[in-house]
Amino acid sequence: GLQACLFDLDGVLVDTAKYHYLAWKQLANSLGFDFTELQNEELKGISRVESLKKILTWGGLDFPQERQDELASLKNSWYVEMISEMKVDEVLPGSFELLEELRTNQIKIALGSASKNAQLILDNTGLTPYFDAIVDGNVVSKSKPDPEVFLKGAEMLHISPSGCVVFEDASAGVEAALRATMKAIGIGSPKELSKAHLVVEDLTKIQLKAIQNLF
Ligand code: G6P
Numbered sequence: 001g002l003q004a005c006l007f008d009l010d011g012v013l014v015d016t017a018k019y020h021y022l023a024w025k026q027l028a029n030s031l032g033f034d035f036t037e038l039q040n041e042e043l044k045g046i047s048r049v050e051s052l053k054k055i056l057t058w059g060g061l062d063f064p065q066e067r068q069d070e071l072a073s074l075k076n077s078w079y080v081e082m083i084s085e086m087k088v089d090e091v092l093p094g095s096f097e098l099l100e101e102l103r104t105n106q107i108k109i110a111l112g113s114a115s116k117n118a119q120l121i122l123d124n125t126g127l128t129p130y131f132d133a134i135v136d137g138n139v140v141s142k143s144k145p146d147p148e149v150f151l152k153g154a155e156m157l158h159i160s161p162s163g164c165v166v167f168e169d170a171s172a173g174v175e176a177a178l179r180a181t182m183k184a185i186g187i188g189s190p191k192e193l194s195k196a197h198l199v200v201e202d203l204t205k206i207q208l209k210a211i212q213n214l215f
């Protein structure tokens with residue numbers, strides 16, 4: 001049965017997916033091109049370095065690694081500026097209620113995010129105290145859809161993957177959960193997240209009962 005819930009951060013608990021998009025768009029525009037919201041879906045859940053590589057491909061550009069590192073830092077400085085002002089009111093609806101319900105029922109809670117800025121966001125929004133384990137971009141070496149981020153989370157919680165559910169807004173993240181042999185709940189559009197065991201619009205639409213029913 002259900003023993004642990006692993007949460008992606010950006011786009012699941014907080015609406016930072018929009019800030020990532022704005023900052024990448026600003027970077028692409030500064031290089032003389034643009035990309036669509038559909039292309040942006042492909043950036044969700046993947047690391048900063050890999051996101052930049054995809055964007056440069058879309059723009060038909062290629063730079064030496066050193067220049068790429070500079071561009072990634074530039075995007076991150078804009079992004080950090082956007083998130084450093086974040087407060088508890090930017091936590092997405094239903095998040096606190098679900099986390100409380102899980103805690104009350106002794107279900108373990110972990111973060112599984114590709115972001116190196118995860119701790120700053122959790123601290124700014126008051127989410128940190130809910131987590132029994134935090135796996136972020138500073139500790140994983142392989143980007144989603146590789147299952148590493150979620151397998152590490154389960155390991156830190158001392159819980160088998162078969163007792164875990166992952167909450168994800170990115171199709172790469174849903175795939176990572178499935179490869180980790182965990183249940184996956186998609187947050188967002190059923191079309192983008194069709195591989196998930198269940199898709200809901202947001203966290204207000206899911207309760208413990210429905211999560212347990214996946215097992
Ligand atoms: C998450 C987001 C991605 C982002 C990645 C790295 O997975 O969904 O859009 O690129 O984290 O975030 P960072 O804050 O380290 O640049």
Ligand code: MG
Nearest residue numbers: 008010011169
């Ligand atoms: Mg996400």
